[in-house]
Amino acid sequence: MSENCTHDCSSCGEECPSRQNPESFLAPMNKMSNVKKVIGVVSGKGGVGKSLVTSMLAVTMQRRGFKTAILDADITGPSIPKCFGIHEKAMGSDDGLFPVNTKTGIETMSINELLPDETSPVVWRGPVIAGVIKQFWSDVIWNEVDYMFVDLPPGTGDAPLTVFQSIPLDGIIIVTSPQELVSMIVSKAVEMAKMMNVPVLGLIENYSYVKCPCCGEPFKVYGESHIDEVAAKYDLKVLDKLPLDPQIASLCDRGAIELMGDGLLDNAADAVEAAHRA
Numbered sequence: 001m002s003e004n005c006t007h008d009c010s011s012c013g014e015e016c017p018s019r020q021n022p023e024s025f026l027a028p029m030n031k032m033s034n035v036k037k038v039i040g041v042v043s044g045k046g047g048v049g050k051s052l053v054t055s056m057l058a059v060t061m062q063r064r065g066f067k068t069a070i071l072d073a074d075i076t077g078p079s080i081p082k083c084f085g086i087h088e089k090a091m092g093s094d095d096g097l098f099p100v101n102t103k104t105g106i107e108t109m110s111i112n113e114l115l116p117d118e119t120s121p122v123v124w125r126g127p128v129i130a131g132v133i134k135q136f137w138s139d140v141i142w143n144e145v146d147y148m149f150v151d152l153p154p155g156t157g158d159a160p161l162t163v164f165q166s167i168p169l170d171g172i173i174i175v176t177s178p179q180e181l182v183s184m185i186v187s188k189a190v191e192m193a194k195m196m197n198v199p200v201l202g203l204i205e206n207y208s209y210v211k212c213p214c215c216g217e218p219f220k221v222y223g224e225s226h227i228d229e230v231a232a233k234y235d236l237k238v239l240d241k242l243p244l245d246p247q248i249a250s251l252c253d254r255g256a257i258e259l260m261g262d263g264l265l266d267n268a269a270d271a272v273e274a275a276h277r278a
């Protein structure tokens, strides 16, 4: 690297290890941020519990002693502040925006922490949404973060593509439900990650079963799951299976997800700790 490196490769011809790929669309991280690993939480379709899983993963990693953050890239359907009971607004300075901390110190940034009224709908065109996602990475001052979780918008459209291209993901976790559609939906998410050269750390099946309140027997509301076959087809691991649990729903509704029980996403948390960028 040149002694006078400005990290602006467009004005320098030096061939050095830190030279950025000219085709890279990665957004620069704020110069005051320090984020060690970034994990995307992805779903092929909406409503499978992706935001809940993102929140629970962050809580699990924070409990393991890591400094954790959540970037809520689901701009039109932000759920993270609700899960943590955050109603305050993010503040800024000339250097950037400060994330809002949860009760246990998880740093968060979500569009609902910026809008004057959190019930206002975000009716913005794709390029504006893409700009906000990039700003959440570049303009927010993320302090000494060991693990950042990015709650991606559902599907494989413009907004998730922006996340894959602009934020340096070390891996993704795919959240799905045990319905027939799962095979097609997981395939799409896996193929997208492959195209973007981002490793898939594994799958989490949500709404896997309901425990009978009388006898404790698991009851499969959606019938037999196909997740294990789908995982085998792509040589992926099913990391954890989460029950449909009224207590979890209630914690989320009360903004108290940090009071969740231990051990629900331990395998996923182990996979996150072991993640390395391809």
Ligand SMILES: Nc1ncnc2c1ncn2[C@@H]1O[C@H](COP(=O)(O)OP(=O)(O)OP(=O)(O)O)[C@@H](O)[C@H]1O
Pocket: 043, 045, 046, 047, 048, 049, 050, 051, 052, 053, 074, 077, 079, 153, 154, 206, 207, 242, 243, 244, 245, 246, 248, 249, 252, 253
């Ligand atoms: N395992 C579960 N047990 C009970 N409630 C759950 C569970 N998973 C999710 N929910 C509830 O279902 C609702 C939808 O979950 P969530 O917002 O996480 O879905 P999502 O996939 O992020 O949705 P979208 O794709 O629309 O952003 C929430 O109210 C959440 O609390």
